Amino acid sequence: MKGGHLTLHLRLVKACNADCSYCSSWQENPHKRISAEDFTKAIRFIRDVVVPVMGCGGPHSMVSMQYVGGEILLVPKAELREMVYIAREEMAQTFGHVRDGVQSNLVGSERRVLELDTLFQGRVGTSVDGRGTQRTIKGNPDAYRKVVERSMQTIERRRRKRPGAVFVVDGQGSTNAAHEVETADRLGYPLVLRAIFQGGSQIENANQDQLVAAFTEAFDLWAMKSGVLVEPFAHLLRKRLGNVHLFDSVCPFQRDCAQNSINLDPDGSLYTCFEMADSGHFGFGNAIEGRFDLDVWEQLRARRDIVDTKCRTCPWFDACQGGCMNEAVHDTGSLYGRPDLCTVWTALFKRIDALIQQHGKEEVRSWLSTCKS
Ligand code: SF4
Numbered sequence: 001m002k003g004g005h006l007t008l009h010l011r012l013v014k015a016c017n018a019d020c021s022y023c024s025s026w027q028e029n030p031h032k033r034i035s036a037e038d039f040t041k042a043i044r045f046i047r048d049v050v051v052p053v054m055g056c057g058g059p060h061s062m063v064s065m066q067y068v069g070g071e072i073l074l075v076p077k078a079e080l081r082e083m084v085y086i087a088r089e090e091m092a093q094t095f096g097h098v099r100d101g102v103q104s105n106l107v108g109s110e111r112r113v114l115e116l117d118t119l120f121q122g123r124v125g126t127s128v129d130g131r132g133t134q135r136t137i138k139g140n141p142d143a144y145r146k147v148v149e150r151s152m153q154t155i156e157r158r159r160r161k162r163p164g165a166v167f168v169v170d171g172q173g174s175t176n177a178a179h180e181v182e183t184a185d186r187l188g189y190p191l192v193l194r195a196i197f198q199g200g201s202q203i204e205n206a207n208q209d210q211l212v213a214a215f216t217e218a219f220d221l222w223a224m225k226s227g228v229l230v231e232p233f234a235h236l237l238r239k240r241l242g243n244v245h246l247f248d249s250v251c252p253f254q255r256d257c258a259q260n261s262i263n264l265d266p267d268g269s270l271y272t273c274f275e276m277a278d279s280g281h282f283g284f285g286n287a288i289e290g291r292f293d294l295d296v297w298e299q300l301r302a303r304r305d306i307v308d309t310k311c312r313t314c315p316w317f318d319a320c321q322g323g324c325m326n327e328a329v330h331d332t333g334s335l336y337g338r339p340d341l342c343t344v345w346t347a348l349f350k351r352i353d354a355l356i357q358q359h360g361k362e363e364v365r366s367w368l369s370t371c372k373s
């Protein structure tokens, strides 16, 4: 357990106003939106029934609530505000610190974008696709880019910085990852490179060689040169530098996520995270209906203790933790398997260790501390 901390993914709506190639959220129950009444019921059930079993909570604990898509801008403004306030107030009864943020495609009017920014006081993240055709509006990638660029500039004018962004590395994205790192560096925003999961329909999965090439090329471009944080590079580098506490693991490098992460879908379904929800993997109940399937949750929790043979003797296990449970299920059919992305992480760890060897820990630490988050 990570000091009783919890990450709570909250999905208020399945619908989306974009149609990205790697995401199926907009196709599944597109009209399903949770009501404020059901949301309150669900939040209280999570807090009073699920959280105590997970061992979270307490005066020194923190809950980090992340509103994820569907597209949050499709929730009417007043309803959204009501639910965000409800979640803050209800969770403050159990957690010492309550934090929240939102992931939005920022496809909306300037006014809506600014309202969202105000509600979350700048804790807004988005997704980018600077030159591919992954992210489109009605099939048009330029229309998508245009509106997102306008929204990014709108937020930048107010906050003096752009929102952080996610770039999905799938088959097409693998050729553009380095370009996205350059763009983030040039415009000064933090970036997350996310290897594609397999939950969407018609996704363009990259093969392992493409992913290894994309991630290592992007790392080489970033390391010791960039002025912004790029994940997962910064996290793995910190781990190898010994700068991160042992229990400070983040996706996709954690094996105890069942104990520190929950996803609530708009129909009340409970999963470990939105990736598990998108994949339909191991739902453990329904918070609106008041069901918590303890047997399934215990199976999820067991990944903490059941470690793949190769991971057990891996020199990078402390940093990698055996990778992501959701990817393990996709690749091996087992909650306790070793994901195929092991090849990518292994290649990155070799790069990282060579970098530290070349420059020394202090020089690398000093450069990393200058990167903007
Ligand atoms: S790099 Fe591969 S073998 Fe090592 S811990 Fe990660 S998944 Fe396991």
Ligand code: SF4
Residues within 6 Å of the ligand: 250, 251, 252, 253, 254, 257, 261, 272, 273, 274, 275, 276, 323, 324, 325, 326, 327
């Ligand atoms: S299953 Fe993977 S994506 Fe989900 S919380 Fe665990 S590490 Fe993160």
